[in-house]
Amino acid sequence: xxxxxxxxxxxxxxxxxxxxxxxxxxxxxxxxxxxxxxxxxxxxxxxxxxxxxxxxxxxxxxxxxxxxxxxxxxxxxxxxxxxxxxxxxxxxxxxxxxxxxxxxxxxxxxxxxxxxxxxxxxxxxxxxxxxxxxxxxxxxxxxxxxxxxxxxxxxxxxxxxxxxxxxxxxxxxxxxxxxxxxxxxxxxxxxxxxxxxxxxxxxxxxxxxxxxxxxxxxxxxxxxxxxxxxxxxxxxxxxxxxxxxxxxxxxxxxxxxxxxxxxxxxxxxxxxxxxxxxxxxxxxxxxxxxxxxxxxxxxxxxxxxxxxxxxxxxxxxxxxxxxxxxxxxxxxxxxxxxxxxxxxxxxxxxxxxxxxxxxxxxxxxxxxxxxxxxxxxxxxxxxxxxxxxxxxxxxxxxxxxxxxxxxx
Numbered sequence: 392x393x394x395x396x397x398x399x400x401x402x403x404x405x406x407x408x409x410x411x412x413x414x415x416x417x418x419x420x421x422x423x424x425x426x427x428x429x430x431x432x433x434x435x436x437x438x439x440x441x442x443x444x445x446x447x448x449x450x451x452x453x454x455x456x457x458x459x460x461x462x463x464x465x466x467x468x469x470x471x472x473x474x475x476x477x478x479x480x481x482x483x484x485x486x487x488x489x490x491x492x493x494x495x496x497x498x499x500x501x502x503x504x505x506x507x508x509x510x511x512x513x514x515x516x517x518x519x520x521x522x523x524x525x526x527x528x529x530x531x532x533x534x535x536x537x538x539x540x541x542x543x544x545x546x547x548x549x550x551x552x553x554x555x556x557x558x559x560x561x562x563x564x565x566x567x568x569x570x571x572x573x574x575x576x577x578x579x580x581x582x583x584x585x586x587x588x589x590x591x592x593x594x595x596x597x598x599x600x601x602x603x604x605x606x607x608x609x610x611x612x613x614x615x616x617x618x619x620x621x622x623x624x625x626x627x628x629x630x631x632x633x634x635x636x637x638x639x640x641x642x643x644x645x646x647x648x649x650x651x652x653x654x655x656x657x658x659x660x661x662x663x664x665x666x667x668x669x670x671x672x673x674x675x676x677x678x679x680x681x682x683x684x685x686x687x688x689x690x691x692x693x694x695x696x697x698x699x700x701x702x703x704x705x706x707x708x709x710x711x712x713x714x715x716x717x718x719x720x721x722x723x724x725x726x727x728x729x730x731x732x733x734x735x736x737x738x739x740x741x742x743x744x745x746x747x748x749x750x751x752x753x754x755x756x757x758x759x760x761x762x763x764x765x766x767x768x769x770x771x772x773x774x775x776x777x778x779x780x781x782x783x784x785x786x787x788x789x790x791x792x793x794x795x796x797x798x799x
Contacts, residue, residue: 400429404709406720414735447681452738457677463705475671500664564692571597573690582678584760591753595636680740683731726752
């Protein structure tokens with residue numbers, strides 16, 4: 392029995408438990424000695440609460456950062472991205488460049504967003520510039536489509552609750568006439584230095600009813616919201632495929648209809664958005680050595696194939712709506728555990744988590760700040776010694792081609 396990881400979870404999902412059992416880890420109670428706790432966001436608040444005085448030891452690991460909400464609460468994410476832009480502007484970074492209309496050329500990746508009631512006057516001003524637009528009202532701290540509604544008249548504003556957020560901005564890309572979004576999984580093992588991985592097996596979630604901008608359909612959530620928690624109650628929901636496509640299927644479809652070059656640029660930009668959003672919160676994130684996090688990123692694509700970040704989820708659903716869904720989520724947890732607990736060993740927070748490439752499974756390194764810094768130092772050294780260098784990140788009419796590891 393010695394040397395086996397002792398685990399606890401308060402999320403009773405088979406994709407988790409089967410992974411722990413496959414490793415022959417030992418289940419224990421929360422009040423016993425444990426090494427690995429996959430916990431809900433409610434529990435993480437208690438573990439890191441000042442009141443509890445709880446101290447994690449070097450052989451304990453949890454699946455959330457203490458203040459993950461700096462990224463996963465919609466209002467705080469927007470605030471942090473805005474602060475990040477301003478800081479880059481002050482530094483004179485080329486990434487903060489603006490066009491002649493004062494719009495960010497490279498850092499414009501979240502829809503126009505206002506916090507109500509604080510930004511009400513600014514919202515009204517923007518609303519009047521685009522009177523035919525539809526706006527989405529989203530509560531800041533809720534998930535699974537709860538509390539969301541749409542408005543297209545200022546008189547409807549009385550419906551919103553005090554903590555709502557609104558966003559709009561673009562003509563969406565639809566497939567088969569239906570609205571969809573992308574759910575991508577991103578693993579962060581440390582924020583300072585930032586190290587993150589992208590899971591290759593994300594998926595698209597489709598609405599069950601064809602999209603229409605008609606005002607008569609504003610209350611029809613089956614037209615507007617892709618959340619499975621909502622769509623599974625629709626008459627047209629398909630229980631076999633769950634209204635989902637793999638990201639690789641989306642890529643093939645876009646390559647065949649729009650071309651390989653623009654499709655590659657789209658996915659480059661998606662990776663770019665993820666890295667920039669993580670960099671935006673890294674300075675304020677409590678980078679506790681006992682923590683890692685697997686985030687669910689929600690991205691939408693407009694009809695010009697520009698991606699937009701909608702929100703980031705701290706506890707992406709581990710519920711399986713189809714057989715393929717269950718396989719994907721089982722493998723997601725398996726690959727995550729292989730990175731954060733290499734060889735299934737008891738965690739050691741003093742260890743610098745850099746697993747070998749063969750242990751990554753379906754993850755790929757998206758950004759490694761330590762490696763980027765050493766590459767930059769090497770480039771500086773070589774340039775000072777007169778050697779010519781090719782540029783890994785280039786700007787062009789399509790924006791920055793984001794090879795993440797080359798950006799500071």
